[in-house]
Amino acid sequence: MSQSKHTYLDFISDEHLLKCISNLYNAYLVAKKEFTKRKFYNNKVDTFKLTFDSKFNDISEEDLIKLEMARQIDKSVNNAIGTFHEEILGGVQGYSSGKLSGYDIKADDDSIFAEVKNKHNTMNSSSAESAFQKLARFADDNKQATCYLVQILAKKSFVKKWESIINGKEYSHSRVYMISGDKFYxxxxxxxxxxxxxxxxxxxxxEDFLNSIDSNKTKEGTILSDISESAKKAKRNILDEITFENFYYYEGFDSLNS
Known part of the structure; x- marks a missing residue:
């Protein structure tokens, strides 16, 4: 049996890295496919902000709408980025990922359990309390285990015991830690x-992954084409078209239909 190739990284195989990239790519495709014109309008675009952005930042209306679409789609893919890191780390020898088992990352010998968050500020007090309690249970059930809350994008590089007051309660455990992404990797x-x-x-x-697949035109382009076409028919510019679709029921805005 031939050994796995390590062209890109020495701690995971090329096959595993490309698979993780493929999974994330598919998550982007799903987010774009689900991002319809109806959903774009239902999110209530702040056309006042778009007007300021267009004038103050000297951005064309078309580019501005592309940026707004990308911003809305970005909300859907944030969780997928966190999953990408979990999958990458699960490919390191001696470790595995396991969402369905209650942990994100676990050492095969049960010496490490981890909950992975992509950004340092993604948890409210309730989710922080739940995460600590989960890690504390893993530590109590596995006496040799050290458990970590991982912040992939942290404010600094660090490892420290997780000692916090959450919802008015003091939480600490001798083997529950917080750790930045670089330190955990x-x-x-x-x-x-x-x-x-x-x-x-x-x-x-x-690049190697994209060159290996047939990339199709994204849904984003179709939505923009639809908006541009309806704006043309109504003899409105793109920004007025979006404003009308969002606020036609507000006083005065029906004049954009004339």
Missing amino acids: GLLTGDANAFFKLYKSLPTAI
Whole structure:
């Protein structure tokens, strides 16, 4: 049996990295497919802000709408980015990912359990309390385990015991920690620069992945074409078209229909 190739990274195989990229790519496709013109309008676009952005930042209406669409789609893919890191780390030898088992990352010998968050500010007090209690249970059930709340994008590089007051209660455990993304990647791989190496390898790996597939025109382009066409028929510019569709029931805005 031939050994796995490690062209991109030495701590996970090329096959695993490309599979993780493929999964994330599919998540983007799903988000774009589900992003219809109706959904775009239902989100209530702030056309006042778009007007300021267009004038103050010297952005064309078409580019402005593309940016707004990308912003709305971005909300749908944020969770997928966190899943990408879980899948990457689950490919490190000796570790696995396991959403359905209650943990995000676990060492095969049960010495490490982790809950992974993509950004440091994604948890409210209730989710923070739930995460701590979950990690504390893993620590209590596995006496040799150290448990981590991982912040992939943290404010600084750190490892520290998780000691907090959440919803008026004090929470601490001798084997429950908080850790930044770079430190956790380093912990699992034994390479302090592993997170940086992933960053540096991604452009090439993504290009190789995209070159290996047939990329179709995204739904985003179709929506913009639909809006442009309806604006043309109504003899409105694109921004007025979106404003009318969002606020035709507000006083005065029906004049955009004339």
